[in-house]
Amino acid sequence: MTASENLHGGVGDSAPDNNTHGTRESNNSSTVRHRKGPLISTPVPSKRSALEQPNTRPDLAEPNLKFWLALVVVGVATGIFGDLMMVVLFGVQHIAYNYHTGSFQRAVEHVSGLHRVVALMIAGVFGGVAWYLLRKFTKGESTEADNILWLGKGQLSFRRSFLTSIISEIVIGLGASIGREAAPKLMGAVSGDYVARWTKLTPHQRRLLIACGAGAGLAAVYNVPLGGALFAAELLYGSLSISVVLPALATSVIATVTAWIYLPNHATYLGLANFHFETSQLVWAVVVGPIFGVLSVAYVRMMAWVSHYRMGGKKIIAAPFIAFTILGIIGVRYPQLFGNGKDMAHTVFLGGGTLTLLLALFALKPLVTALCVGSGASGGLFTPTLSTGAVLGGALGLIWSMFWPGASTGSYALIGAAAIMGSGMQAPFAAIVLVLELTHTGFGIIVPLMVATILATLVAKTIDGYSIYSARLPEIEY
Structure with missing residues (x-):
């Protein structure tokens, strides 16, 4: 030769x-x-x-011209779907809580306790009936993008995915404690699936395009093109080869830019300090990193249990009403629990919150999220997981500062968010980049942030190995 x-x-x-x-x-x-x-x-x-060079070796999904053209279509479609989902979410928040811009938590705090409970009761009635009817009349149609990606079998249903996404954003807008990213992630995956089948791409290229679309959905609604690309490559597709990374980057960029038609071009978490490195942060990261990993395993296992045994059939008509009403009652005292937890994390990133409050939120946020998921509600865990890590990091940082002062609570919260996200997703690289990109800060504390994330992920992988995505997959039917 x-x-x-x-x-x-x-x-x-x-x-x-x-x-x-x-x-x-x-x-x-x-x-x-x-x-x-x-x-x-x-x-x-x-x-x-x-x-x-290992990352340049050809992949079975090696892109060609037809793939790149399909990718452009998927990127644009995903950005448009991301905008549409956020129009629904923000519209419902405006109607329910007179929310315009800024902090959704503040809008919730400005209404009465009765108002909060009634809003969640309405969410429960609407969600229960809507999900029951949808699942009854679309039985056998799939919305499990992760299942298709990892097993390589089946195809996504557009109508069930679209309607599931709309219902999900409506109940989140009313205050349900689940993540808003599941809908745009699903619609990005659906776009990839349909375009791949329409253009007759190979099975391997189809799988890559679905992963790219799903990651681009996350990128579009949070303005995190780099994080969305790594989410697609590292977590969903499982490869950082150049044949995978280039399409993932391209799809996320196209979707993010398209989403700027409606969504803002700035960080999700604004106004954060430019955190500086302190030796105390590094020592703290070594000490608490393994703790984050152990708690992450417990969190993932809990979400796996409630996902497997979640309500179905006619029970779903009443279950969300009961679950959301309980959340509404708890939310009279803790309005931070309403929605996906974005503002809860933002507050502690800014250095807010007492030790008692942060510990309470750390205990309650996973429980109310599990309650919503177990009731049969469809939604994501991305931001609920991040916010849980943030308040835990802030709380442990406050305790640490009693003995070794100097570093800010916000820096500990940022490290905690990355550690819980990395171990919870079993994707440390994507988690670190996502936290940095969501906040546009953190490079000054990148070393302790990485140390905590590495240790947490290593411990979680050693003990269990499931992620918030793999643990929620439905039972395989043989």
């Missing part, structure tokens, strides 16, 4: 099995797939292969 045929001349035993007209077997058969090499066929003087 000539040098030009071996992708810039890989020679001897050290040369990888990647060549200009090379082959690669599929996972399920000995089918041969031919791949083009770089345009320049002349090797560098060493005669080493251009694809010897």
